[in-house]
Amino acid sequence: MSEPHGQSGDYLKPTPFIDSDHPAVVEFAHESVAADDSDVDKAIALHDRVRDGFRYDPYTIELTVPGMRASAVLENGFGFCISKATLLAAAARVHGIPSRMGFGDVVNHLATERLKREMKTDLFVFHGYADLCLDGKWVKATPAFNASLCERFNVEPMAFDGRNDSLFQQSDRDGNRYMEYVHDRGRYADVPLDEIIAVWAEYYPAEMLSTDVGAGAAIDGEIDEFVEAEPGG
Secondary structure: OOOOOOOOOHHHHHOOOOOOOOOOHHHHHOOOOOOOOOOOHHHHHHHHHHHHHEEEEOEEEEHHHHHHHHHHHHHHHHEEEHHHHHHHHHHHHHHHOEEEEEEEEEOOOOHHHHHHHHHHOEEEEEEEEEEEEEEEEEEEEEOOHHHHHHHHOOOOOOOOOOOOOOOOOOOOOOOOOEEEEEEEEEOOOOOHHOOOOOHHHHHHOOHHHOOOOOOOOOOOOOHHHHOOOOOOO
16 A cells, blocks of 8 residues: 655645635535534534535546635535545544545446546546544545435445445446446645646546646536436436
């Protein structure tokens, strides 16, 4: 397993992406939990709020610091795996819960045809999740896919109990292959955007690496393009 990037104290500080000192992030963190909750209960509540309160959108990605910081998810009302994990990490730091960003490569066996056309692959490189330190133990949390979206893909929403790693399921409800983790890219005190862009350039078409909002516009409600009918579906 790769070592985390950063010192232990870095996991509580605001950073350019994990902007836990932003007023909107502070407000979100406090309104999402009960004041007398334990750290574990706070982490669970924050995970569920980030997972279901913000639409997952893999088509509207801005590869800049302003576009990917935690407060941007609050402003936009949507995000993708990295930005939603960044919001969870930031909200955890507001409550004094050490947090860091974790990354890995996953194969999405249920990716839509449109997404595979745009990415030219079903390999999601530098998939992001949050890593939280609770009761002296680091546990992984994956708040990317909102529950209503999971229902449309026939997979269980990702549950998080604050004590065990919560990673993508290997199969859907019918036993079909779903997510497969193929490479661990380590843990970081902040989002390593330059590294992500450099690695994405090795795998994805150039148009996906624009610093502008790209790959499609966000849509109110669920993303119809993302849940487009699959062959035989």
